[in-house]
Amino acid sequence: MTRSATKGFTLVELLVVISIIALLIGLLLPALSSARQAGRRAQCLSNFRNIGQATHLYASDENGFVPREGNENYAEERGGGRYWSVSHVTWGMGFRKYLAPRSEYLGNYHNPPRDRGDKFVNAPVYRCPSHPNKGHNVHYIINGLRFDRAGVVNEGNYLHGSGRYAHPIERVVTSSTMVYITEFEDDESNYFVNQLYQTSWNSFGDRGPAGWLDTWRAVHVIGQYQGTSGRRTNHKRHQTGSNVLYLDGHAEYRTDNYILELNNWDDKLYHMQRDTDR
DSSP: OOOOOOOOOOHHHHHHHHHHHHHHHHHHHHHHHHHHHHHHHHHHHHHHHHHHHHHHHHHHHTTTEEOOSSSOEEEEEETTEEEEEEOSOOHHHHHHTTSSOGGGOOSOTTSOOGGGGGGGGOOGGGOOTTOOOTTOSOOEEEEOOOEEETTEEOOOBTTTBSSOOOEEGGGOTTTTTSEEEEEBOOOTTOHHHHTGGGOOOOTTOOOGGGGGSEEOSTHHHHSOOBTBTSOOBOTTTBTTEEEEEETTSOEEEEEHHHHHOGGGGOOOOTTOSOOOOO
């Protein structure tokens, strides 16, 4: 009796199979990468929507006012003299209690302890899964720009401070189109991590790192990254654009061209140097 020999794969056939597998992997990896990026962008957008809800909860508790520029100091006239004062709480602190269970809330956001630093605003909803710098607990930044007229940003002076003060939402006619909160820069040099996050309050009421999570100069939006004196926003966090929260509470993904256009940051409150009356 003869036994038929079992025929195996030849070297050529094995190479063909390996080539097909490699080709399939090459085709699938970009799709998987895009799916992961889309998932991270969706999670980030969900964070913005939650912050939008917190914005309106805060406003309902604060006579309609919402925070803007972070270190909100202004020179106030009283009895013929001027002195520095603090107007309103920074956004990261103000919204914190609406974004985490009370058991995780670290205390009175108007008077946080000095030793808490960045941990005071440490909430998962403040972190974008696409932000590369793990030294940051807050990955978003607010619009604190004050415009004198269309296209012209008032970058501050002794009499009027250096940004837009807190004001009622209802006064902003561009609430559905004005960038309110968007993505913070990567902080490649770790300037914010190594220096600003080690800073406690100063004499003007800047409450540690939360006071730096804002834009109040045009260069913070359209400039090059150079630590705190350059660009603070990232207009391409998610490939060709970033997520944006608007004052009316809705959030959406916008392309980099939209974010880099200063007119989209304009609240058109040209005649309101201070908005502190309640």
